[in-house]
Amino acid sequence: MSRPDGPRQPQPRWQLRLPRELSLPPETTRGALRAVADARSIAERLDAAQGADTWFGYPLQKHHVHLSQAFTLMGRTREAHAEQEAALFLTRSPSVMTRALLAMDAATCLKVDGDHSAAADATADIWQRLPAAYRDGLIRSRADALHQSLVGSAHDRTLAPPMSTL
Incomplete structure (x- = not known):
């Protein structure tokens, strides 16, 4: 079914982005x-x-x-x-992805609580410990969203290797 603004294109869940600041009405x-x-x-x-x-x-x-x-x-x-x-x-189990997703949530919480530096460090640490085969999809989109929400030197630090592959 067409809409006035064209057909709706579904967005894969892993492409959803966090807003720059996490504050909901x-x-x-x-x-x-x-x-x-x-x-x-x-x-x-x-x-x-x-x-x-x-x-x-x-x-x-x-x-x-x-x-x-x-x-x-x-x-x-x-x-x-x-x-x-x-x-x-x-x-x-040693569930690599579950542990990484939870750690990324914890890093995002650091950012929400105002500690951008710790959030950047945690994100880089999560990314470094993650096997290359797991650095895509949902975890990548969450790391990218967190990176985009960081400001100043914390944002710049997540651009250094290995996070520069984001």
Whole structure:
């Protein structure tokens, strides 16, 4: 179906960008918090098969990873950190990507809390420790979004190798 401004082109999720400053209007935050409450309520009611750690299940660890990102995007760093800790506690495997995504959320929280220098250092550290095969897609878009939101010397530091591949 065509729209007046042309057909809508779907955007892959990993191309979404964080705004330069993470601040949401109060009505958006209220809506997002209601959505989080709804997601928590649904997750609590999942049976064993639905909560299984399979391709078709939604395990509690994955739920905490998603909540980490939601709270990070809302700029609610205290809640984001709690979800990151819960997710890491439940991450029994060496899951490179899960740990990197949670670390990137933590780095973004540093930026939100005003510590751009620590956010830049954390981002560079995450990127350096990440195997080259994992430096694309979602983690790349989050690292790029964080890099774009940094200012001054913190922004410039993330341009130095190995982050210059962003």
